[in-house]
Amino acid sequence: MNSKLLESVASKFGTPVYVYDEAKIISQYNRLKNAFGSQEVKLHYAMKALSNINVLKTLKNQGAGLDAVSIEEVHLGLRAGFEASEIMYTPNGVAFSEIEEAVALGVIINIDNLSVLEHFGMVFGSLVPVCIRLNPHIMAGGHANISVGHIDSKFGISIHQLRHIQRIVDHYKLHIVGLHMHTGSDIVDADVFLQGADLLYEAATHFPELEFMDFGSGFKVAYKEGDFVTPIEEIGLKIGESFKNFCKEYGRELELWFEPGKFLVSESGVLLVSVNVVKQTTSTVFLGVNSGQNHLIRPMFYNAYHRIENISNPKGHKKLYSVVGYICETDTFGYDRPISEAKVGDSLAIYNTGAYGFSMSNQYNSRLRPAEVYVRDGNAFLIRERESLEDIIRNEIDLSKSTTAATQIHEDE
Incomplete structure (x- = not known):
C-alpha cells in the first residue's frame, strides 16, 4: 500500500485506523504453501493474530483451516463459514467444560496437559479423536514472551513424559490422530526447527493411528530494512523432504500441517x-x-x-x-x-x-x-x-439505577 492510498484512507475514515491489504495476505499464504515443493501442506491460520471475519473469509477462500485457542475463536471461525473439521482447537488452562463444548461442536481437539488428557480419556474414551501437543524443549528464537517450546513453558506435554502419555492412551484406548508442537515465534534457525521435527517423528512411532502432524509456526517477518527473517524456503524444502522420508518409515502417508499467524497477516x-x-x-x-x-x-x-x-x-x-x-x-x-x-x-x-x-x-x-x-x-x-462511548459502558450496571434484585453476601457466611 502506497502513501497516497494510505492518506486517502486516513482522510476518508479518520485516524486512528487499522488498514489491511488483502493482496499481501494472499501472497504470503501462497508463498508458504509453495515453500514445500511437491509436498502437500495444510495451513491452519492462527486466528489469534487477527480475527476479523473478512480476513478469515479471505483465508478460507484460499483453502486454509483455522487454529483456535479459545471457544470464542471457535465460534468466530464457524461464523466465518469454516467447517468444524477445518478448525483445530488448542486451549491452555481452560475449564474442562470448554473442551466439552468444543467436542460438541465437532472441532479437532488438541490437548497439552497430562491431567486433562486423562480426564478426556475418562469422559470420552475412544469415541472422540484427539491430538496431543508436545513440548520439545527447544528455544527457536524470539522474545521470551513468545518462545513457548522451552522447558519452563506452560505449553505442551514434555517430550520426556512420552511414556506417561502412552500409559494414559493405552488405559483409556484414546484415538490419537495427530501430534503437534509449537516452539514459539521468530524462528531464526532452520536446523533448530528441524531438531524439533525429528523429536516429533520419533514420538510418532508410538502412535499407529495418526492422520496428521502439526509443526506449529513462528515464522519471522522483517520489521525493518535488513532484518533477519525465517528462511521459509529452506525450512520448507528440508521439512518436506524429511516428512516424506518419515511417512515411508511410518508405513503410510500422513498430512503435514502448519499454523501460521503473524507470517500471513503482519x-x-x-x-x-x-x-x-x-x-x-x-x-x-x-x-x-x-x-x-x-x-x-x-x-x-x-x-x-x-x-x-x-x-x-x-x-x-x-x-x-x-x-x-x-x-x-x-x-x-x-x-x-x-x-x-x-x-x-x-x-x-x-x-x-x-x-x-x-x-x-x-x-x-x-x-x-x-x-x-x-x-x-x-x-x-x-x-x-x-468504538463509541456507548460500547465502553454497554455492559456496565449502575447500582443506583439498577432494578435487578441483589443477593446479599455477609462476611460470616
Whole structure:
C-alpha cells in the first residue's frame, strides 16, 4: 500500500485506523504453501493474530483451516463459514467444560496437559479423536514472551513424559490422530526447527493411528530494512523432504500441517495515526499521536520494532523524533526515529501491525478501539466501525439505577 492510498484512507475514515491489504495476505499464504515443493501442506491460520471475519473469509477462500485457542475463536471461525473439521482447537488452562463444548461442536481437539488428557480419556474414551501437543524443549528464537517450546513453558506435554502419555492412551484406548508442537515465534534457525521435527517423528512411532502432524509456526517477518527473517524456503524444502522420508518409515502417508499467524497477516497491516502535538524538551523532540499502547501494545510488551513513516510528507527532510502515544503510561512507539519533518495534523503510518495489533487492543484509559479498513483490488472498505462511548459502558450496571434484585453476601457466611 502506497502513501497516497494510505492518506486517502486516513482522510476518508479518520485516524486512528487499522488498514489491511488483502493482496499481501494472499501472497504470503501462497508463498508458504509453495515453500514445500511437491509436498502437500495444510495451513491452519492462527486466528489469534487477527480475527476479523473478512480476513478469515479471505483465508478460507484460499483453502486454509483455522487454529483456535479459545471457544470464542471457535465460534468466530464457524461464523466465518469454516467447517468444524477445518478448525483445530488448542486451549491452555481452560475449564474442562470448554473442551466439552468444543467436542460438541465437532472441532479437532488438541490437548497439552497430562491431567486433562486423562480426564478426556475418562469422559470420552475412544469415541472422540484427539491430538496431543508436545513440548520439545527447544528455544527457536524470539522474545521470551513468545518462545513457548522451552522447558519452563506452560505449553505442551514434555517430550520426556512420552511414556506417561502412552500409559494414559493405552488405559483409556484414546484415538490419537495427530501430534503437534509449537516452539514459539521468530524462528531464526532452520536446523533448530528441524531438531524439533525429528523429536516429533520419533514420538510418532508410538502412535499407529495418526492422520496428521502439526509443526506449529513462528515464522519471522522483517520489521525493518535488513532484518533477519525465517528462511521459509529452506525450512520448507528440508521439512518436506524429511516428512516424506518419515511417512515411508511410518508405513503410510500422513498430512503435514502448519499454523501460521503473524507470517500471513503482519506485513498486510498498517496503523494510521495523526500527530496531535510536536513537543520539544531539553533532550528529545516528541511526536504525540492520537493512539497509544491501547491500540498497539507490541513495542511496550515485546520491545518490538515497527517502522514509522510520515505519509503526509514522505519526501521531506528527516529529523529525529520519538513517537509517543496519548496513554497515561510510558507509551512509546519508537525512540529517535528519522522521520520526515512533521507538524500537527500530519498522518503517520506504523507498519507491520496486522498481527497482534487490533487483536491485543484494549480500552485502557477508557479510550476507544480504532476502526478497521480492508483494501481489496485497490478499494478501501470499512470492516469494523470505530468504538463509541456507548460500547465502553454497554455492559456496565449502575447500582443506583439498577432494578435487578441483589443477593446479599455477609462476611460470616
